[in-house]
Amino acid sequence: MTSTPGAVLFDIDGTLxxxxxxxxxxxxxxxxxxxxxxxxxxxxxxxxxxxxKLLETLVGSSDSAVALEAKDLHTSxxxxxxxxxxxxxxxxxxxxxxxxxxxxxxxxxxxxxxxxAYLRDLLDVEDVVSVVTSGEDADVAKPSPEIVEVALxxxxxxxxxxxxxxxxxxxxxxxARVGVAAIAVRxxxxxxxxxxxxxxxxxxxxxxxxxxxxxxxxxxxxxxx
Numbered sequence: 001m002t003s004t005p006g007a008v009l010f011d012i013d014g015t016l017x018x019x020x021x022x023x024x025x026x027x028x029x030x031x032x033x034x035x036x037x038x039x040x041x042x043x044x045x046x047x048x049x050x051x052x053k054l055l056e057t058l059v060g061s062s063d064s065a066v067a068l069e070a071k072d073l074h075t076s077x078x079x080x081x082x083x084x085x086x087x088x089x090x091x092x093x094x095x096x097x098x099x100x101x102x103x104x105x106x107x108x109x110x111x112x113x114x115x116x117a118y119l120r121d122l123l124d125v126e127d128v129v130s131v132v133t134s135g136e137d138a139d140v141a142k143p144s145p146e147i148v149e150v151a152l153x154x155x156x157x158x159x160x161x162x163x164x165x166x167x168x169x170x171x172x173x174x175x176a177r178v179g180v181a182a183i184a185v186r187x188x189x190x191x192x193x194x195x196x197x198x199x200x201x202x203x204x205x206x207x208x209x210x211x212x213x214x215x216x217x218x219x220x221x222x223x224x225x
Contacts, residue, residue: 006222007131007155008098009108009148009180011166012119013048014188016091016207019119020047020167021189022081023074030073031059034066044189048168049143050110051135075114082118088187090208092125097211099128102224106131108151108164110138131155143170145177152178163218165210172198181218185210 014020024043031038038058046054051071052062061067098105105128109116112135120126131154138146152162164175167188175182176199184200185207186192192203201218204210210217 004157004161005102005104005224006219007104007106007152007157007162008219008222009106009151009155009162009164009175010095011048011164011168011171012107012109012111012116012123014167015165015171015185016088016095016123017119018086018088018187020044022084023047023078026074026077026081027054027070029077030070033073034070036066036070048166048170048188051112075112078115079118085118085122087122088185088208089206090211092123094207094211094214095123095125095128097214098219103219103222104130104155104157106133106151106155108133108147110135110147112136143173143177145174148174148178148180152180161222163222169194169198172200175199181221183210183218 010016024040024047027043028038028040036059042058046057055062055067055071059067095105107129111119116134131151133147133151137150148164152159159179162180163183164171164180165183165185166172167185168190172182172184172195182200184195184203186203187206195203204213
């Protein structure tokens with residue numbers, strides 16, 4: 001009897017694409033232009049969580065006039081900044097390695113569809129990706145585990161046959177809530193201690209570092225096709 005191949009779930013922002021600080025910059029500008037000052041370090045701490053949750057955390061509401069204006073401005077400023085997006089070292093090579101080994105590659109992001117389109121165009125890895133999620137697939141994004149659950153269902157695997165790779169504490173917490181082993185990368189700007197405290201089993205600098213230590217990583221436990 002052939003076992004179902006394991007799945008590797010990826011966050012994208014800050015994990016495969018160097019976009020976190022672009023989000024910090026565009027949110028900072030959006031808040032300022034909406035008439036509220038939010039320190040950049042506080043914005044950075046919220047990158048990776050659900051957009052409404054980010055607004056509730058930073059300005060106290062997700063549906064106030066200020067919040068709605070800031071959200072629209074962020075969308076506009078981010079679109080203007082997409083030419084600054086860069087693929088993180090080893091991202092494409094890591095995805096290719098996983099596909100070559102027969103593992104199911106999943107982009108398990110809660111990014112809005114329009115932002116996701118920019119990220120997918122930049123990555124240009126459609127031939128090795130089997131499953132993709134977006135913000136439209138979950139009512140509440142990370143740290144809620146809903147997007148991880150959707151990704152598992154679409155990949156046809158149980159939590160024990162998957163690994164989640166992300167850069168934020170929200171990725172780690174969402175994975176832990178459904179029993180998926182979590183690997184963290186530091187290229188999103190979050191300290192290793194915070195990532196481990198949130199549930200990361202292993203921490204690497206970036207996709208290239210994980211690829212270099214592939215054989216000793218939690219991914220090595222997964223069944224292959």
